[in-house]
Amino acid sequence: MRQRYPDLFDEDTTTLMDYACGTGLISRELCPYVKSIVGVDISQGMIDQFNLRVSNQGLAPEEMRAVCVDLKQENHELHGTKFDVIVCSMAYHHFPSIEDVTRLLASFLQAGGSLLVADIYRDTLQTDIFPHEHGAHVHEHIVAHQRGFDEGDMRRTFKTAGLELKDFGIVTSGKMHGKDVDFFVAHGLGSGVSP
Numbered sequence: 001m002r003q004r005y006p007d008l009f010d011e012d013t014t015t016l017m018d019y020a021c022g023t024g025l026i027s028r029e030l031c032p033y034v035k036s037i038v039g040v041d042i043s044q045g046m047i048d049q050f051n052l053r054v055s056n057q058g059l060a061p062e063e064m065r066a067v068c069v070d071l072k073q074e075n076h077e078l079h080g081t082k083f084d085v086i087v088c089s090m091a092y093h094h095f096p097s098i099e100d101v102t103r104l105l106a107s108f109l110q111a112g113g114s115l116l117v118a119d120i121y122r123d124t125l126q127t128d129i130f131p132h133e134h135g136a137h138v139h140e141h142i143v144a145h146q147r148g149f150d151e152g153d154m155r156r157t158f159k160t161a162g163l164e165l166k167d168f169g170i171v172t173s174g175k176m177h178g179k180d181v182d183f184f185v186a187h188g189l190g191s192g193v194s195p
């Protein structure tokens with residue numbers, strides 16, 4: 001993300017939310033290049049791991065911390081804080097409605113802010129990534145989008161949230177459950193008007 005969009009990260013000014021942050025893999029990479037990071041996840045176990053590593057690194061909570069919260073648009077979680085950049089890595093395929101999540105995240109962006117989504121790229125073969133057992137998807141109950149997303153999916157989804165798809169690209173490849181998988185990053189840009 002940082003290599004592709006260097007202008008989005010300013011260590012003196014950029015406020016960043018890492019949504020569905022897990023233990024903070026992405027936050028720890030981005031931390032030196034932004035002013036502050038708030039991680040958000042629904043799993044208390046993940047949040048505890050995240051914050052333990054932050055304190056072990058000697059970072060102040062004002063610089064980087066994570067909170068266990070189920071964000072809802074109508075609520076006032078995070079005390080009305082809005083962010084310059086929101087990142088969400090390897091979580092979109094878990095969300096039943098990526099449109100609802102994207103609208104929610106857009107509401108936490110500053111005017112003209114950026115949403116960066118990284119996830120599984122749905123290739124033209126559209127092969128299943130997650131294992132099958134007796135003809136059924138073992139992971140069906142936890143993985144809503146078994147095959148990931150393509151550029152059209154992200155363009156449509158961002159549009160429903162008032163974001164413009166500024167960029168979409170495959171940034172790296174790897175293996176998941178023994179299958180070759182490409183991973184994309186999509187950059188959604190908010191309007192200059194406050195949401």
Ligand SMILES: C[S@@+](CC[C@H](N)C(=O)[O-])C[C@H]1O[C@@H](n2cnc3c(N)ncnc32)[C@H](O)[C@@H]1O
Pocket residue numbers: 019020021022023024025026040041042043046069070071088089090091094
């Ligand atoms: C595969 S992990 C990705 C973690 C991290 N973003 C990374 O790239 O290493 C998916 C994470 O999404 C979180 N998650 C799932 N649904 C969520 C929701 N509705 N709100 C916040 N976090 C959620 C899970 O608890 C889990 O930590």
